[in-house]
Amino acid sequence: MARTGRNAKIDSRSARVKLSARREPYWALISKGCAVGYRKGAAGGTWIARYRDAAGKQRYNALGAADDAMDSDGGGLCLNYAEVRRKADEWFKSAARGFAEEGAPTVTDAPAGESSIVGGGNQRRDVMGRRKFPIERPQTLELSRYTFALIISMANKLNSGASSHLIKKFGIGVEAWRVLGLIAAIGREINAQQICQFSGMDKGAVSRTLRSMKSKGLIVVRTDEDDGRLKFVSFLPEGKRMHDLIVDFHLEREKSFLSVLTAAEVDVFIDLLTRTRANLPNVEVASTAYAQERWHSLESRR
DSSP, X not given: OOOOOOOTTTSSHHHHHTSOOOSSOXXXXXXXXXEEEEEEETTEEEXXXXXXXXXXXXXXXXXXXXXXXXXXXXXXXXXXXXXXXXXXXXXXHHHHHHHHHHOSOEEEOOOTTOOOEEEETTEEEOTXXXXXXXXXOOSSOOTTTOHHHHHHHHHHHHHHHHHHHHHHHHSOOHXXXXXXXXXXXXXXOEEHXXXXXXXXXXXXXXXXXXXXXXXXXXXEEEEOSSOTTOEEEEEOHHHHHHHHHHHHHHHHHHHHHGGGSOHHHHHHHHHHHHHHHHTHHHHHHHHHHHIIIIIHHHHHTO
16 A cells, blocks of 8 residues: 655644644545544544545544553554554555445445445445444343443442542542542653543543642642643642552452452453443444434434
């Protein structure tokens, strides 16, 4: 696959920090019909590949999270520019072969930055032509097997249990603990955007949490000299002391949580969690495509 030069706007973390958040990705042309895009959101950036076939149809594929908030982990959870280029090249080659074999499929055109869904009969196919679930879906949920319900219920109970102990003993909630844990895990200053990306908290919740932690003398907040919008957070001695006390509590909770699994099962469980978390950008791509294909068409019939 022919390659062009590097793109100064998106090929480094420091360059991407200066970009404005927007829905339309920042595109870098790789070769004719092939481009890599970086979409910057409020909680971090994601990588997208765009492929234009011989008929002029554009296909999109979400590649994963950008290494905006933490160093690349080798192509698993987050990707740097070099890694996303390699991953995109693999998809471009597969896409060229797959779409050529399809002939003239029916395509749901996606807006810039979204994923196209290739359909046929009552089946849905992804951009690689693999068969997906039938369009006709059940109208009720089997809650014992609905993964979103299981995950949300478990997370809510874990947060509630931890929060009651943290508030009683330390006067902080789980949000403040997440910030303390992130600072310690990354081992350096962390900015509000990184906290949003890795904690799942929205900007408002992060701002409120940082104000509260600052008033308690747990953290210091520094404004970036080059960009006044960037706020960097680091430990004060009391925050580090509190983290060291609380981390053992959480490790004990995790030990109890995983006690029903063997060591081998824990490795598999962590691998599954890591892979499904990395797939979250694709969930939003598929959700947008579904809404445009199904809900928007229903609205137009009213």
